[in-house]
Amino acid sequence: MLAEHGRFDRRGGDRTDCRPARWRTQTGERVRGEDGGEETFGRLPPATMAGMSGKNVRLLRRCTELLNVGDWDGLFELYDPDVEVEFRDLQPPPDIPAVLHGREGVRSIAAHWTAPYDEFGAEVLEYIDAEPWVICDTRWYLKSKGSDRPTEVRFADAYEVKRGTIRRAIIGFGDVETALDAVRAGA
Numbered sequence: 001m002l003a004e005h006g007r008f009d010r011r012g013g014d015r016t017d018c019r020p021a022r023w024r025t026q027t028g029e030r031v032r033g034e035d036g037g038e039e040t041f042g043r044l045p046p047a048t049m050a051g052m053s054g055k056n057v058r059l060l061r062r063c064t065e066l067l068n069v070g071d072w073d074g075l076f077e078l079y080d081p082d083v084e085v086e087f088r089d090l091q092p093p094p095d096i097p098a099v100l101h102g103r104e105g106v107r108s109i110a111a112h113w114t115a116p117y118d119e120f121g122a123e124v125l126e127y128i129d130a131e132p133w134v135i136c137d138t139r140w141y142l143k144s145k146g147s148d149r150p151t152e153v154r155f156a157d158a159y160e161v162k163r164g165t166i167r168r169a170i171i172g173f174g175d176v177e178t179a180l181d182a183v184r185a186g187a
Contacts, residue, residue, distance in 0.1 A: 090172020
């Protein structure tokens with residue numbers, strides 16, 4: 001079990017603190033210290049601070065928590081029934097379209113991604129609230145069935161939040177700046 005990284009182990013399940021190591025707020029950048037406490041330093045540039053509500057980031061933090069404990073039904077409820085999920089720089093898996101619609105689309109991609117793994121989880125390194133979007137710089141942890149070798153994948157995703165649910169998700173940007181540029185341009 002890999003609980004120290006906030007990951008979900010299918011064989012037992014575990015939940016840990018899903019706060020990122022770094023996140024952005026209106027008053028500055030916050031960093032989680034070794035003791036679990038937080039430090040604040042520096043003000044962010046105005047473009048990053050615009051529209052900071054905190055509610056959208058909390059929703060995405062909750063998504064990470066639910067994913068890491070394997071509460072898929074709880075996770076899918078946080079998505080709008082008519083959600084649209086698009087793959088951007090990341091190729092979708094075979095037999096999966098580049099754009100998925102509805103919670104069933106989200107459910108199908110989650111099932112496809114988790115099926116070959118005994119361990120599957122995420123650590124969001126940074127949340128960026130770009131109202132109504134939240135950009136997540138995420139490191140994914142995977143361990144294939146029957147393997148002792150862990151795999152890590154890192155990319156940025158953008159989530160549009162409307163009326164308290166995820167209305168649109170764009171998966172697989174190469175980095176945070178590319179994701180920010182896309183949502184600033186209207187995604």
